[in-house]
Amino acid sequence: MTNRKLDEIRNLVLPVMRILDLISIEEEEKLKQIPLGYIRKNATRMHAVCRFKPGPKGYTKTIEDVKEVAIHPEAVNEKWIHYARFLMFHEYLHAIGNIRHDAVFRRLEDLWPDEVAKNAGKEFGRFLRNRAAKWLWTCPKCDKEHPRTRKSNGRYLCRKCKVTLIDSPVGQTHDL
Numbered sequence: 001m002t003n004r005k006l007d008e009i010r011n012l013v014l015p016v017m018r019i020l021d022l023i024s025i026e027e028e029e030k031l032k033q034i035p036l037g038y039i040r041k042n043a044t045r046m047h048a049v050c051r052f053k054p055g056p057k058g059y060t061k062t063i064e065d066v067k068e069v070a071i072h073p074e075a076v077n078e079k080w081i082h083y084a085r086f087l088m089f090h091e092y093l094h095a096i097g098n099i100r101h102d103a104v105f106r107r108l109e110d111l112w113p114d115e116v117a118k119n120a121g122k123e124f125g126r127f128l129r130n131r132a133a134k135w136l137w138t139c140p141k142c143d144k145e146h147p148r149t150r151k152s153n154g155r156y157l158c159r160k161c162k163v164t165l166i167d168s169p170v171g172q173t174h175d176l
C-alpha cells in the first residue's frame with residue numbers, strides 16, 4: 001500500500017538523514033522499502049511507532065526487522081506536517097537500530113534541523129486530547145481548563161490554587 005503524503009514525508013526525511021551522515025546509501029534504500037502507515041485515528045498518547053517483526057529476545061534489531069513505520073493521521077495535516085517529518089525521523093532512528101530512548105538516541109534526535117518541530121510534541125498531544133475531550137475540568141479560581149475524556153467527579157484539585165476542579169461538558173461552542 002502506498003500513501004502519497006507519507007511518501008512525500010519520507011522523501012524529505014531520508015535525504016536529510018543522508019546529509020547528517022546518519023545513514024549510508026544502502027541503508028537509505030532499505031529504509032525506503034519499509035511500509036509506511038497510520039496509527040489509529042483516535043490515539044491521543046501515541047504519535048507514531050516503529051513496529052518490529054517478532055524476533056528472539058535480546059537479539060539486535062536491524063532495518064530488516066522493521067515491519068512498519070506508522071504516523072498519527074492528524075500529523076500529516078498541513079498544520080502539523082513539520083512535526084510529522086520529525087516523527088518519521090524519530091521512527092527511522094529506531095529502525096536503524098536505536099531501540100531505546102537513551103542519551104545516544106536523544107543526541108541523534110536533536111540533530112533534526114527544525115527546532116519548532118522538535119518541540120511540537122507537547123502541543124500536538126494537547127491538540128489530540130482537546131479533540132477527544134468530552135469534559136472540561138475547570139478551576140473556579142484561576143479558570144484553567146483541562147480537557148479530558150472523563151469527568152473528574154470532585155477528585156482533583158487545581159495544582160496552583162488547591163481548589164476542586166469543576167466538570168462541564170464540552171459544548172459545541174468550545175473551540176477545538
Ligand SMILES: [Zn+2]
Pocket residue numbers: 090094101
Ligand atoms: Zn521513540
Ligand SMILES: [Zn+2]
Pocket residue numbers: 139140141142143144158159160161162163
Ligand atoms: Zn486554579
